[in-house]
Amino acid sequence: MEALQISCTVVTCKSSPTTTTFKPRSSTSLKRSNIFGVTNSSNGVLLSLKTSITDREIRFRCYQDGFSISDAEEIDGKDKDGIFMTYKKKTDSGVSKIGEVIAESVADVGEAIEELVKPKAAGETYSIVVVSSEAVPYSKTGGLGDVCGSLPIALAARGHRVMVVSPRYVNGSASDKIYKGALDAQCRIKIPCFEAEHEVAFFHEYRAGVDWVFVDHPSYHRPGNPYGDQFGAYGDNQFRFTLLSHAACEAPLVLPLGGFTYGEKCMFLVNDWHASLVPVLLASKYRPYGVYKDARSILAIHNLAHQGVEPASTYKNFGLPAEWHGALEWVFPTWARTHALDTGEAVNIMKGAIVTADRILTVSKGYAWEITTVEGGYGLDGLISSRESVLDGITNGIDVDEWNPSSDVHIPFHYSIDDLSGKQECKAALQKELGLPVRPDVPLIGFIGRLDYQKGIDMIEAAMPELMMDDVQFIMLGSGNARMEDWMKATEAAYKDKYRGWVGFNVPISHRITAGADILLMPSRFEPCGLNQLYAMRYGTIPVVHCTGGLRDTVENFDPFANEGSGKGTGWTFSPLAKDPMLGVLRIAMDTYRKHKDSWKGLMKRGMEQDFTWDKAAAQYEQVFKWAFMDPPYVK
Numbered sequence: 001m002e003a004l005q006i007s008c009t010v011v012t013c014k015s016s017p018t019t020t021t022f023k024p025r026s027s028t029s030l031k032r033s034n035i036f037g038v039t040n041s042s043n044g045v046l047l048s049l050k051t052s053i054t055d056r057e058i059r060f061r062c063y064q065d066g067f068s069i070s071d072a073e074e075i076d077g078k079d080k081d082g083i084f085m086t087y088k089k090k091t092d093s094g095v096s097k098i099g100e101v102i103a104e105s106v107a108d109v110g111e112a113i114e115e116l117v118k119p120k121a122a123g124e125t126y127s128i129v130v131v132s133s134e135a136v137p138y139s140k141t142g143g144l145g146d147v148c149g150s151l152p153i154a155l156a157a158r159g160h161r162v163m164v165v166s167p168r169y170v171n172g173s174a175s176d177k178i179y180k181g182a183l184d185a186q187c188r189i190k191i192p193c194f195e196a197e198h199e200v201a202f203f204h205e206y207r208a209g210v211d212w213v214f215v216d217h218p219s220y221h222r223p224g225n226p227y228g229d230q231f232g233a234y235g236d237n238q239f240r241f242t243l244l245s246h247a248a249c250e251a252p253l254v255l256p257l258g259g260f261t262y263g264e265k266c267m268f269l270v271n272d273w274h275a276s277l278v279p280v281l282l283a284s285k286y287r288p289y290g291v292y293k294d295a296r297s298i299l300a301i302h303n304l305a306h307q308g309v310e311p312a313s314t315y316k317n318f319g320l321p322a323e324w325h326g327a328l329e330w331v332f333p334t335w336a337r338t339h340a341l342d343t344g345e346a347v348n349i350m351k352g353a354i355v356t357a358d359r360i361l362t363v364s365k366g367y368a369w370e371i372t373t374v375e376g377g378y379g380l381d382g383l384i385s386s387r388e389s390v391l392d393g394i395t396n397g398i399d400v401d402e403w404n405p406s407s408d409v410h411i412p413f414h415y416s417i418d419d420l421s422g423k424q425e426c427k428a429a430l431q432k433e434l435g436l437p438v439r440p441d442v443p444l445i446g447f448i449g450r451l452d453y454q455k456g457i458d459m460i461e462a463a464m465p466e467l468m469m470d471d472v473q474f475i476m477l478g479s480g481n482a483r484m485e486d487w488m489k490a491t492e493a494a495y496k497d498k499y500r501g502w503v504g505f506n507v508p509i510s511h512r513i514t515a516g517a518d519i520l521l522m523p524s525r526f527e528p529c530g531l532n533q534l535y536a537m538r539y540g541t542i543p544v545v546h547c548t549g550g551l552r553d554t555v556e557n558f559d560p561f562a563n564e565g566s567g568k569g570t571g572w573t574f575s576p577l578a579k580d581p582m583l584g585v586l587r588i589a590m591d592t593y594r595k596h597k598d599s600w601k602g603l604m605k606r607g608m609e610q611d612f613t614w615d616k617a618a619a620q621y622e623q624v625f626k627w628a629f630m631d632p633p634y635v636k
């Protein structure tokens with residue numbers, strides 16, 4: 001962000017006016033978690049915040065250009081007896097006023113101004129209902145949780161009213177404390193599905209400008225992750241996520257959040273198969289009775305490999321009208337059937353959303369194209385292609401507060417693009433923590449991710465014996481596939497001085513690997529967007545990735561000769577996905593690390609300069625919302 005010099009005239013009721021000049025701190029120092037109210041009014045935006053200093057409510061009034069100071073003073077006089085501040089932004093055309101702030105201290109004002117100078121929703125604001133099986137910080141097994149924890153906050157910060165509906169996963173363990181801010185909304189509904197009526201409750205927390213709504217039902221109360229435990233996926237996931245979708249359709253109608261329901265004119269943003277019944281329910285259960293005529297729905301596909309496919313006989317469980325069977329009907333091709341008498345008949349929840357949602361989004365442009373191909377479409381490519389006119393890709397952002405090398409709470413030393421010395425110290429600390437030889441000169445490669453076929457871990461396994469012949473260190477963090485977990489342990493035993501395999505899901509360690517590694521390897525077979533390469537670039541860690549989906553869109557291949565020898569690019573991409581191309585590129589990367597320090601520094605800096613903020617992505621989501629509301633509902 002451009003460094004702004006801001007002149008402030010501080011006027012207090014108790015003292016005479018003083019003038020001070022300060023420079024806002026870099027990027028986003030306004031803690032979004034402190035915002036607990038955002039209201040649009042005809043003459044501006046009112047943000048209610050809690051200060052970290054006094055923990056009591058203060059109010060920031062931000063007025064549009066042209067609103068006169070005297071008007072503001074009038075309002076201030078009525079509302080508040082604290083410090084009143086006006087501030088001015090220097091522009092090429094002179095000085096223009098950008099708003100007023102009521103605050104406790106100059107530091108608070110600095111934070112508020114940063115928020116103000118950020119772009120806001122360009123046009124209309126919407127009531128948005130995000131439906132997801134996971135949302136950080138409450139639940140996370142992968143990138144879906146990251147996205148559904150951050151995008152809603154970015155949308156709310158741009159003036160939209162945003163609700164996230166997700167299950168309340170509590171199990172009586174210490175981890176339940178994450179839900180302690182979510183209180184019983186005293187609203188019970190009965191959901192007709194699975195041949196009975198099932199009562200669910202809603203819990204609610206207003207945090208960071210977003211209504212976090214948790215659907216409560218005994219089937220969400222178990223140890224393990226949202227989808228399964230050590231014995232595999234839960235057998236009743238179809239039931240659990242059917243409840244979620246039904247409850248999400250009711251929430252905007254029945255929950256008076258902050259005193260008012262969201263009402264019928266909302267935008268449902270449904271994520272992956274777990275929420276994919278929502279558009280089908282809107283079309284089949286609500287619109288025929290005149291409800292949700294003005295609502296629209298968007299299916300966001302984070303991973304097409306999981307579609308929520310179950311036997312055809314389970315259709316009756318969804319609580320959908322019988323005549324809507326065709327929307328979910330799915331017949332496996334002959335080659336995919338298990339035996340000669342298998343008719344291949346199934347129901348496919350994701351397919352239901354593909355044929356009923358108003359628009360379809362994926363998390364990168366590259367992946368949006370890939371899912372229209374036979375190779376990337378997982379059997380749905382034909383259907384998705386038929387809806388190509390409403391298909392778009394928006395690259396994910398990242399939470400630049402949580403993932404910030406200059407303030408990350410999980411890493412032992414901090415650093416920034418201006419002073420990279422802390423990165424070396426993070427590397428040494430990581431080597432020490434994991435019992436590897438502490439050597440600054442050796443290239444340290446990291447891998448973080450689910451141990452899944454998608455992530456190309458078999459490529460790493462195949463390459464490891466050859467890679468370990470080199471002078472290199474390799475750290476892997478991951479859980480999932482049991483055979484791969486065993487392989488990681490065995491590899492660690494075989495290469496004590498070179499390899500560490502951390503089996504498990506551990507967020508602090510993932511931050512320390514991202515900061516301490518020199519190279520992050522992502523040989524994903526397919527990657528809808530990928531977040532780890534974005535985190536890596538922000539931490540000056542160079543991504544080496546398979547050239548696919550979002551990885552291809554976000555990592556620019558290094559060219560040392562471009563720009564008159566100063567180089568361009570942020571990492572290395574390889575293709576095809578095979579052991580030898582991957583090893584070849586890794587060797588080039590390691591060679592560059594050892595012998596071309598300036599090139600390496602250039603790679604680090606270019607990566608750290610990238611803008612992966614959610615605000616940028618949120619603006620693109622807004623455009624898609626606008627298009628969706630311009631068209632009539634796809635299924636009337």
Ligand SMILES: Nc1ncnc2c1ncn2[C@@H]1O[C@H](COP(=O)(O)OP(=O)(O)O[C@H]2O[C@H](CO)[C@@H](O)[C@H](O)[C@H]2O)[C@@H](O)[C@H]1O
Nearest residue numbers: 142143144302363449450478504505506510528529530531
């Ligand atoms: N063992 C472990 N310990 C700690 N943290 C771990 C971990 N294993 C993974 N993580 C974390 O989980 C997240 C994984 O996100 P990704 O986007 O890379 O992949 P994922 O396949 O889950 O998401 C899907 O959805 C996202 C979001 O749209 C897409 O980016 C992606 O391509 C798509 O496959 C990262 O925050 C990572 O640090």
